[in-house]
Amino acid sequence: MTAVADALEMERVESHLHPEGSFDVDDHEVPTGREEIWRFTPLKRLRGLHRDAPLDGSGVGAEYDAPEGVVVERVEAGSPVLGSSGFVPNDRIAARVWHEAGERYAVTIPADTEVERPVVITLTGTDTEHATATHVVITAGVHSRVTVVLRFVGSATLADNVEVVVGDGAEVTVVSIDDWADDAVHVGHRHAMVGRDARFKHVDVTFGGDVVRHDTxxxxxGPGGEVEMLGLYFADAGQHFEHRLFVDHTAPKTKSHVLYKGALQGDRAHTVWIGNVLIRKAAEGIETYEENRNLVLTDGCQADSVPNLEIETGEIKGAGHASATARFDDEQLFYLRSRGISDDEARRLVLHGFFEDLIRRIAVPEIEDGLRKTVEAELAKNLIEADVVVEEAV
Amino acid sequence: MTVLDIKDLHVSVKTDDETSGEKEILRGVTLTIRSGETHAIMGPNGSGKSTLAYSIAGHPKYKITSGSVTLDGQDVLTMTVDQRARAGLFLAMQYPVEVPGVSVANFLRTAKTAIDGEAPKLRTWVKDVNTALDQLNLDPSFAQRSVNEGFSGGEKKRHEIAQLELLNPRVAVLDETDSGLDIDALKIVAEGVNRFRRQEDKGVLLITHYTRILRYIEPDFVHVFVAGRIADEGGPELAEQLEAEGYDKYVKAAAAAAVG
Structure with a gap:
């Protein structure tokens, strides 16, 4: 009996963390907001993406800078490359994009190719009124090495699916930077299939947009694969940033390491981090650790943080998670200020330090300085606003 | 000539006790530190020694209920924490705080810039930092580590003294800088303090539980601190007496006074 149950278990796990997906839009009911996977999301601000808003807009222009050896091409619906990562839409929006995407691209890095310079794809939004949908598949051949940067700027209502196929022994970094204007809405789904002994690093940076929700x-x-998911976000007044992660340990001796760090400031700044990890019966000898840290800079913000771990085998090397949401540490500020450093400067230093270990782990030199500058610019907004308030009080 | 003048200082700390809410720790401390002088404050645990140090530095946990602290006539108590440091006060802490992700180099440069009001000249600054670290037996790679993160107890204290030498205040308050140090580290730290006080116009307030450090940093004045007050004062010979007799008689006298 047990053996039969185990055999079935190997094939399929009814994980409560991650409902079974479907390509059929009708299999995904229009969310009401009461569903577990939607309960944090302000549906009213999604401009109908979750219902039936047409996705045929052309308000997002794509430009790419691809080094030699990398092929970027348009593909048609039905192309076998679509879905080659094993991606199955897990909610209505992903399923809609699957069928209705106006633009579909394949980015292909041939086997054994090491690309020194990052592939940079910039998506520029010019229109929030007409929703746009895109689908990108990044395929990195066996033993290839590449960094792909997806940059989102401007104003848009965008739903996109990004698939990543990491070939055996390949090393792939995908950096997604949401640097939208404040009126953008972006619901993204990213799925990676990580090959044997391959390494996949996903970096998700969120600074701009009204609502940004990413399912990664x-x-x-195969065995021996490693996944690192890093996230950096800075939510200002009114912004809703939601990151939903799911690492499915489907093979033995695999590793996953998740670290998301965020800062929040201003009235109704809201961040959500859901970190789900499933360790299947077959996934013996794996290691996983997931961590979310939030720094709340002002009153009126909300950071939701929910780590989940489902373990189906006892034979694991390590599994853990941590979540912490805190304000500036008074003792840290006192220490810095006791050395003559002003209150503003002390806060700037602490925030800089908060993100610094994360930025170092991103290890993409082309974007590191930009990230540091953006973090400081974000903080400066808050300090300027605080100064104004003080002046008014006087 | 610098004078740190503490007059009849009363300090309370917030407590979780709902009825009173505050507990008085310092009950009238008067102490004058002139440049060129080293004062040792000795006393048993819980006597308020550290409270005095943190109150001078302006820690928000402590509430000054009466009395005054002035530095060359300027009211210290109305200054913010960072203004006090820029006015020339320095506190070497017993438990220096970790600041993850901020390198020692960045921290020192930022502090020096704040104290001086302008960025230090790069070439001489790098040399100064390396010299300060080297004199305290800290490897140059120390500058790249995060402030106090993962430092051993000895490294934390040596880092405090490196800051003392680089920021070069007018009056240094050293809060149990000797605690947790082995004898070699204690000597290194004491040498740093002695280099500092050999300069013109420097005052030192050395807070300690033990007489050991006073063998390496000889004080001009010794104050015995008991129950939030100075119970006795004298020269270096008082430290020797405390070494032999301990604090017992002072503690008993204070207890008797409290009952009476």
Whole structure:
């Protein structure tokens, strides 16, 4: 009996963390906001993406800078490259994009190719009124090495699916930077299939947009794969940033390490981090650790942080998680200020330090300085606003 | 000539006790530190020694209920924490705080810039930092580590003294800088303090539980601190007496006074 149950278990796990997906839009009911996967999201601000708003807009222009050896091409619906990562839409928006995407691209890095310079794809939004949908598949051949940067700027209502196929022994970094204007809405789904002994790093940076919701999922095609998911976000007044992660340990001796760090400031700044990890029966000898840290800079913000771990085998090397949401540490500020450093400067230093270990781990020199500057610019907004308030009080 | 003047200082700390809410720790402390002088404050645990140090530095946990602290006539108590440091006060802490992700180099440069009001000249500054670290037996790679993160107890204290030498205040308050140090580290730290006080116009307030450090940093004045007050004062010979006799008689006298 047990053996039969185990055998079935190997094939399929009814994970409460991650409902079974479907390509059929009708299999995904229009969310009401009461569903577990939607309960944090302000549906009213999604401009109908979750219902039936047409996705045929052309308000997002794509430009790419691809080094030699990298092929970027348009593909048609039905192309076998679509879905080649094992991606199955897990909610209505992903399923809609699957069928209705106006633009579909394949980015291909041939086997054994090491690309020194990052592939940079910039998506520039010019229109929030007509929703746009895109689908990108990044395929990195066996033993290839590449960094792909997806930059989102401007104003848009965008739903996109990004698939990543990491070939055996390949090393792939995907950096997604949401640097939208304040009126953008972006619902993204990212799924990676990580090959045997391959390494996949996903970096999700969120600074701009009214509502940004990213579902980032990964699974393993063979043993020995490693996934690192890093996130950096800075939510200002009124912004809703939601990151939903799911690492599905489908193969033995695989690793996953998740670290998301965020800062929040201003009235109704809201961040959500859901970190789900499933360790299947077959996934013996794996290691996983997930961590979310939030720094709340002002009153009126909300940071939701929910780590989840489902373990189906006892044979694991390590599994853990941590979540912490805190304000500036008074003792840290006192220490810095006791050395003559002003209150503003002390806060700037602490915030800089908060993100610094994360930025170092991103290890993409082309974007590091930009990230540091953006973090400081974000903080400066808050300090300027605080100064104004003080002046008014006087 | 610098004078740190503490007059009849009363300090309370917030407590979780709902009825009173505050507990008085310092009950009238009067102490004058002139440049060129080293004062040692000795006393048993809980006597308020550290409270005095943190109150001078302006820690928000402590509430000054009466009395005054002035530095060359300027009211210290109305200054913010960072203004006090820029006015020339320095506190070497017993438990220096970790600041993850901020390198020692960045921290020192930022502090020096704040104290001086202008950025230090790069070439001489790098040399000064390396010299300060080297004199305290800290490797140059120390500058790249995050402030106090993962430092051993000895490294934390040596880092405090490196800051003392680089920021070069007018009056240094050293809060149990000797605690947790082995004898070699204690000597290194004491040498740093002695280099500092050999300069013109420097005052030192050395807070300690033990007489050991006073063998390496000889004080001009010794104050015995008991129950939030100075119970006795004298020259270096008082430290020797405390070494032999301990604090017992002062503690008993204070207890008797409290009952009476």
């Amino acid at each position: 999922t990964a699974e393993y095609a």
